[in-house]
Amino acid sequence: GEFNFTRHYGAIVKEVKSGGQRFTRDLDKVTLHEGDTLVLWADDTFVPTWGESSVFLLLANGTDGTEPVSRTKRWLALGLLIFMIVGATVGELPAVKEAFPEIRLDMFFFVCITTIIMAWTKIFPPKKYTKYISWDILITIACAFAISKAMENSGFATLIARHIIGMAHNIGPYALLAILFIITNVFTELITNNAAAALSFPIALSVATQLGVDPTPFFVVICMAASASFSTPIGYQTNLIVQGIGGYKFTDFVKIGLPLNLITFLISVFVIPMIWKF
Structure with missing residues (x-):
């Protein structure tokens, strides 16, 4: 009011x-x-x-707001698609890598170029899609990478790793996987998954280094734990969108999400070491 x-x-x-x-x-x-x-x-x-502003996320308005695309733009879009695939394929050849050692001519590079050209030629309305970019989340991820590097350089990650190893010294690497999963999962329920993985990575690397084992199972556990954001609506953007549309409460996510987190936890801790050995 x-x-x-x-x-x-x-x-x-x-x-x-x-x-x-x-x-x-x-x-x-x-x-x-x-x-x-x-x-x-x-x-x-x-x-x-x-409708195409950053203020509202338009779910439905009863009409189809998509404007028809001209034939020229359709052919241009097809040409850009071929350019992207061929460019990424050629860019991975050893001869091309040697010719351009300072530039990574991979799929990501050509996708960026293709997207810019499509936006510049107005094959798609840029405002319609850039409004979904969550700048606050991108800033959080960038800060998490910086904190992750600081934890690694300052030795704080090593200190945490020593405490984790001390708690699970008599139990073994499975307990360390479990502790790392829980830490990462708590992070991902409070902040975005990419930031949670970035914060947990130096801890996992320090744990594996001090134990003298392969860090791969620890990294995979981080990936699984960071992706298992089920217990809160604030852990991931789609959770928040579904909460509003479906009329769900915070406790609804806890009731369904915690059992899913537990299932993911048990499967990850016991199955991952079978595939990626310590």
């Missing part, structure tokens, strides 16, 4: 879904939170103005 939603966005809020509850009355007293779903009553100007 204090914000005056109608004046700012030219739409009337008819319903708010927040934390598993639906509000249809006294909406001017409702406080909006991230992940809430709004049912709006708007005119034809709303979608062109706000």
